Amino acid sequence: MLYRYVTDAAGKPVKKAIVWTKNEHGIDLGKIDPDARRIITVLRQYGFAAYIVGGAVRDLLIHKTPKDFDLVTDAPPPRIKRLFYNARVIGKRFRLVHVIFGKKIFEVSTFRSTAEGTVGNNFGTIHEDVMRRDFTLNALYYDPVNEYIVDYVGGVQDIRSRKINPVIPLPAIFVEDPVRMVRAVKYAAATGFSLPFFLRRQIKTDSALLGTISPSRITEELVKILNSGYSAKIVKAAFDLRLYPHLQPAAAEMCRTSGEFRQAYMRRLALMDAAAAGISGPVPAASPLPPSPAGYGEKLGAFIHDYVLTLRDWEDEKKRGAPYSDLYAFTWAQCRRFVLPMNPQRSELEYAVRYVLAGLGIVGKTAKKRRTHRGGGRQTPESRSQ
Numbered sequence: 506m507l508y509r510y511v512t513d514a515a516g517k518p519v520k521k522a523i524v525w526t527k528n529e530h531g532i533d534l535g536k537i538d539p540d541a542r543r544i545i546t547v548l549r550q551y552g553f554a555a556y557i558v559g560g561a562v563r564d565l566l567i568h569k570t571p572k573d574f575d576l577v578t579d580a581p582p583p584r585i586k587r588l589f590y591n592a593r594v595i596g597k598r599f600r601l602v603h604v605i606f607g608k609k610i611f612e613v614s615t616f617r618s619t620a621e622g623t624v625g626n627n628f629g630t631i632h633e634d635v636m637r638r639d640f641t642l643n644a645l646y647y648d649p650v651n652e653y654i655v656d657y658v659g660g661v662q663d664i665r666s667r668k669i670n671p672v673i674p675l676p677a678i679f680v681e682d683p684v685r686m687v688r689a690v691k692y693a694a695a696t697g698f699s700l701p702f703f704l705r706r707q708i709k710t711d712s713a714l715l716g717t718i719s720p721s722r723i724t725e726e727l728v729k730i731l732n733s734g735y736s737a738k739i740v741k742a743a744f745d746l747r748l749y750p751h752l753q754p755a756a757a758e759m760c761r762t763s764g765e766f767r768q769a770y771m772r773r774l775a776l777m778d779a780a781a782a783g784i785s786g787p788v789p790a791a792s793p794l795p796p797s798p799a800g801y802g803e804k805l806g807a808f809i810h811d812y813v814l815t816l817r818d819w820e821d822e823k824k825r826g827a828p829y830s831d832l833y834a835f836t837w838a839q840c841r842r843f844v845l846p847m848n849p850q851r852s853e854l855e856y857a858v859r860y861v862l863a864g865l866g867i868v869g870k871t872a873k874k875r876r877t878h879r880g881g882g883r884q885t886p887e888s889r890s891q
Contacts, residue, residue, distance in 0.1 A: 509655060511632065521632065525661055527652040532565045534649060540606040541574040542649045544613065547588055549650055553580040554631065556646035562654065563642045566664050567696060576613045577634065577646065585613055599626040623673050624681050632657070639678065639685045640692065641670045667698045675707050683714035686748055687726045694738035708746045715751035720846040723752060727847050731804040734781040737774040755843045756812070769811045777807045794860055802856030805849060809840045810861050819865045829869025833858060 507524035534542075541557060548555035555578040561571035578585065582600040586592045592604045592613075602613040618629025623637035631646065638644035641660035647653075654661060663670050669692055671678050679686050686708045693700050700708075715723075730739050743749040750757040760767035797803060816839055822832060837858045844854070862868070 507653075522655050522657040523659075523661070525654040525656060530566065530654050530661065532647065532652070532654075533568075534652070536565060536570045537649050538571075538574050538609070538611075540604075540609060541576065541611055544576055544589070544604055544611055545648070546650060548578050548580055548585070551580075551588060553578050553584075555580070556648055556655070558646050559638070559643045562645040562647045563660075563664060563696070565647070566645075566661065574611055576611055577616060577631075578613060579616055579631070581615055581628065585615075622681055623677065631655070636672060638672050639682075639688060641672055642692065642696070642698070644672050664698075667696070669693055669696075669698050669700050669704065671704060675703070679707065679711040679714055683711065683718055684722055684726060686711065686715065686746070687730075687743070687752070690742045690746065690748065691726075691730065691733065691735070691739055694735040694742060695733060705746060708748070712747040712751065715748060720848040724847045724849060727752060727808075728801055728849070731777075731801050731808070734778050736804075736807070737771055737778050740774055741771065753808070753844065753847065755845070756808070759812070766811060766815075769814075773807045773810050777804060794856065794863065797856035798852045799850050801849075802853040803860055805844075805853055805857035806860040806864075809843060809857055810864075812843050813840065813858075813861045813865075819867060823866060829862075829867065832867060833862065833869075836862065 506529060507526065508520050509522040509524055510518040511521045512518055537557070545555040545557070555576060557574055558577045559575045561574045564571040580588075582594045582602050585602040585604075586594050589602075589604050591606065592602050595601050595603055599614075599617070601615075604611045604613055615628050616631050616634040617637055618625055618627040619633045619636050620627050620629070625637070635644050635646070635657040638658075641658045641663045643660075644658045645660045646655040648655070658672050659670075669689060673681070689700060689704065689708065692698065730736050733739065740749060743752060744757070744760070749760075756770065760770055794803075813836060816836060817832070837855065840858055841854060849857075
């Protein structure tokens with residue numbers, strides 16, 4: 506085991522981080538995207554530090570193949586862009602670089618400072634950058650060129666102990682960014698690691714802070730939950746830790762007042778997870794529709810399915826021959842309110858409604874665009890689904 510040192514004000518060396526070598530961490534280079542390695546190699550060739558960071562390192566340590574690779578460096582964004590013809594600089598407050606290889610996008614960020622707290626937007630050093638990472642299992646820096654991990658916070662040992670521990674002090678971690686509570690729950694569900702009692706207690710105490718988060722960030726987290734393959738575990742933990750009423754208040758209230766609804770709601774999510782994992786058994790049927798534009802419309806249907814069942818006597822509606830466009834418009838409007846504050850793409854919610862109705866045997870065409878006598882027109886919610 507090696508150590509990384511820095512010098513203090515008196516010029517004396519101070520042990521700062523553990524450096525885990527290849528034989529100690531056991532990461533398989535074959536699980537690392539070659540384009541991620543290529544980016545790091547180029548940055549190194551031009552004299553910059555560069556690492557894989559965050560969830561990818563965690564996944565590699567628990568022998569999973571990462572879906573995404575986030576990279577971090579001491580190179581400023583304009584310099585990164587000059588090194589890669591296929592790069593673009595994004596962001597306003599804190600600028601990042603996306604390096605694009607075909608359909609793959611690698612996010613390359615410059616080390617951040619803690620001068621403005623853990624959500625600041627100034628460039629800094631690796632020693633500062635690590636202290637603004639949320640949890641120790643996400644605060645590891647891996648160099649695939651030399652094959653070592655730089656560990657400032659005991660993250661490797663926490664992963665081996667299957668624990669989720671915060672990097673940022675408890676009084677500040679969720680106050681500075683309440684979404685970190687949702688992430689803690691997601692990490693626990695995805696890894697099977699435990700949330701320590703003190704962390705669970707703090708999440709319960711601070712759960713109401715989620716009410717200050719913008720709908721766009723809530724939507725982003727809920728879409729990640731839908732796509733995670735662990736949605737049932739995450740939602741159950743979110744209920745237990747008092748988070749779900751702030752993520753899906755209407756669904757949480759129905760689950761609170763009706764044990765039957767809650768059981769059906771959770772079962773629907775579990776079946777969706779099983780289908781995503783390829784587990785045989787009573788999983789949802791294949792979609793009768795082509796894939797949705799953003800790819801999560803069918804999964805969004807799991808959020809609204811059992812709510813839709815409560816809206817009408819659907820067998821009676823079929824017998825009456827009610828116009829499909831009327832049934833669709835009514836259901837869409839109700840579901841739009843039901844998923845608030847989530848604000849999914851309109852096309853995805855429209856797809857989810859049509860998917861659920863199709864599963865109930867209610868199919869048809871939505872209304873055509875309405876035109877004014879001037880030749881202009883406006884679209885109703887149902888007509889925009891075409």
